Every structure is written in structure tokens, then in C-alpha cells.
Amino acid sequence: MIRPVTQERPAMGSGFPTLLGKELMRFWKVGTQTIAAPVVTALLYLLIFSHVLEDRVQVYGTISYTAFLIPGLMMMSMLQNAFANPSSSLIQSRITGNLIFVLLPPFSHRQIFMAYVLAAIARGMLVGLCVWIVALFFIALPIHQPLWLLVFGMLSCWILGTLGLIAGLWSEKFDHLAAFQNFLIVPATFLSGVFYSIHSLPPFWLAVSRWNPVFYMIDGFRHGFFATSDVSPWQSLAVVLAVALALSLFALRLLARGYKLRS
Template sequence: MPAADTSSPSTTVSRLPPQPAMGSGFPTLLHKELLRFWKVAFQTIAAPVLTALLYLLIFAHVLEGRVQVYNSVPYTAFLIPGLMMMSMLQNAFANPSSSLMQSRITGNLVFILLPPLSHREIFSAYLLAAIIRGLCVGLCVWAVSLFFVRLPVSNILWIISFAVLSCGIMGALGIIAGLWSEKFDQLAAFQNFLIMPATFLSGVFYSIHSLPPFWQSVSHLNPLFYTIDGFRYGFFAVSDVSPWHSLAVVSAVFAVLCLLLLRLLAAGYKLRN
């Protein structure tokens, strides 16, 4: 008789197929935020451009020839960069703040927590969408203004730098406001009592050299003044303060807001309620 096989049976180890690496959710969230304002561009882009155009028509008609700025710049030309920046600031703030508030009210804010999204990806997607919307509105305001006066471009790098950093500041503030606000009343208060006054008192319609000394000192405490003054320097090569000083202030404010916002998102501030 053949000898019995006393060797132990071979052990079969089942192996799971290798899992594909998890992709980043950043492109999807960014695409969603871009589509959110692009699908209603008549409201999110055309309406702000119309508002800026009305300001231009009224102030240029009333003050052209009556207000002298920088000794050589016509008032209408002086006004246009201010209106461009004001429109960019307001819309860069509105994009993430309204998105987060609508998500909170409709109850789908939790959906940005379910996918494997890091706080840095959430931060980057909302901030980049805010910057893009602000730049789109600013470009449209500039295009419409060409029917009235052609602006000189002294230094395009100054223009781009201040446009991107300024939209970044307001985009970060918009995300903070959207996280903090639990209802539309709180968001409206944030915008009406902080953003709107700071924007209108930042030199959009005037040079601060036309103000009394006390109000000039107050204007220097407003970070948005430096965004408009530096942006205007890129067109006319003249400004109320040094463009390097403005760039330093704007960059510092942007960095502080980004660090604060990253800490809030990392802690899940009001996202996990």
C-alpha cells in the first residue's frame, strides 16, 4: 500500500487586489464652486458690472473737471481702478460666504466632510474660486470702462499682484464669515457693518490727500486702502503711499488670514455641529 501522505496541506493565502490610490477631491470641489457662480453669471458677474457702471456714470458726470487728482490724471480715469477693485473685493467675499451659508441652510454642508478632503483642499478650492470670480468681475468692469476712457498700464505685474492678493484677502474673509454665520442675518451684518464701510472708505472715489490729517491717519488703518492704492499705482505709476509699503501690508494681511482660516478648518470650526 502506498504510504500515507503525512505532510501538512499547503496553506492558501488569499490576497486582496491592490487598492487604487485615493484621488484628491480638490478639483471636484473647485469645479463645483466655479459652476455655482458661472451658471448664474447674469447675477454674479453682469449685475456687479452694471452697478460699477452706474457709479462711473454718476460720479464721472458730477465730478469730472471739478476734482483734480495727482495733478495729471483725469477723474474718470482715476475712478475706474477704484471701481474695479471695489467690485472684485465685494464679489470675492460674496462667493465663499454665500456658498457656505446656503450649504448650511440646506443641510448639505456635511457633504464636504464625507469625502476624503483635507482642510487644505477645502481651503484651496473655496479660496481659488473666490479669486477667479473676483478677477472675472474686475476684467468685465475694465472692458466696459473702455467705452469711456482707455486706462494707461504702467506696470502689469503690480496690477496682477494686487488684484490676486486683494481677492485672496476677501475670499479668506468670506470663508471665515461663512463658517461663523449660522443664519443670513449674521452674514448680512458681517457684510454691511464691516466689509461695506471698509470698502467705501478705502479711497475708491477720492485720494486720501484730499482728506483732513485725522481722516488720512484713519485711512491708513484700513487694509483695503492699500489694496486700491497699490492697484491704482499699476495703472498710473502714482499713488498716495509707496507701492512697496502697500504690497507689504496686503501680503501680511493675506498671510495672517490664511493661517487663521487653516486653523479654523483643521479644527472643524462650526463644520461638525
């Protein structure tokens, strides 16, 4: 009697490093565009705003405006690049038709989620580190509480990486992705206290800013540099953790259902 040939299913997790490596190499191979360009953009913001406002704006007592500005520019660059990594990867894979090579292997939805999000964190943190190194040529910016800095940096990149994954799943063409970025990501980052302390705002806009999750990401990140911030770092941490959990559960649900992946 001839028995049918059976093929053993690969152990779960065996292909995860490959998928993660693919997403890491994807941005590393074009580092001029994905790493150097955001650093140059942040440097231009630093040169312009510090030159114009250095002697006109005072924040946190003795902290200069240039020092105050650098963590905000770091976080803005980190968030935008963490969002861009999974969103651009998914939309390009869908348009070129090679998304099938991610769907065919026996990856679980959790493995796909972690590969895209971890690559987003890596890109975001690398961009932030490069911005900080370049900024050291202009002003010494010591880190007073590195643990807070690391926690808020990684959690914030996690959130924007997850949001980029959701945007990549939802978008069917580059126009959809551009709308997501132009009408949500850019306004949320620019109106979050990158260039100013929210306590300098009128009461109405101060209240509005407190509903922006990105404000808590940037404010907690600044606390790591200066050990002072607009709100308590524990309050910022609670908001950031809640947003990270909610978005992660939503993204995992979409991946488990195969939302727009098999159509």
C-alpha cells in the first residue's frame, strides 16, 4: 500500500527572523533616503527655529530654547519614520504583487505584527539617535534619566509602527496612504508641543493639546533629557501604554482576519 506523502509544517517562529531581517534590510539598504534624509530635515528645523526663537522663548526656567527643541525634533523624526516603515512596505508589496510571499509561509498574525513593528522601532530609534548625535555639534544635551528616554522612545515608535501597519493594510494605493499621513500623522506631530511648551498656549488650545496622544509621547521623552516636563511622566506613560495596547489589539485583529490581505 502506498502511503500519501505528507509535508511537515515548519516550526512556528522558524521564519520570523527572515521576515524581520527582510524589513530591517529594506530600510537599511536605502539609508540615504530612510536615515540621512530625516536627519537633514531635523537639522534644518533646528537651524531655523533656534536662530529665530533662541532669545525670544524661555522654557522650563533655565533650559534654552535650542535644548528644548532637540528632543521634540528627535521624537517627531522617530514617529514619522516608524510610521513610514511598515506602511510603505505593505503598500509597495501590494502594488508590486509580492505580498503573496509574506502570506504563503506559515506565519501567524502575531509574527507578522511583531516583524513589521520591531523593524519600525529599529528605524525610528536609529533616526532619533542620529539626530541626537548631529545636535551635539550645536549644543551639549546630556541625558538625565535614560530609562524614561528609552521607554518613551520605544513605546512611541511601537505606536506609530502599529499605526503604520494599520494604514498599510487599509490603503489600496499611495494616495490613500498619503491622505492618512497628511491629515493624521503630520498634524498630530506638529501640534503636539514639538516647537513649544503647551503651557504657552491659550486655555482652549491647551485643553485640545491634552487630547493629543503624541503630546504625551514627546513630553515623556523630554522628561528623559531634562527630568522636567509639562505633565507628570507617569501620566504620560499611562496614556502611551493605553494607546499602544488599543492599537496593537486592533492591528492584531485585522491581521487575524486577513483584512485586505487576501483580496
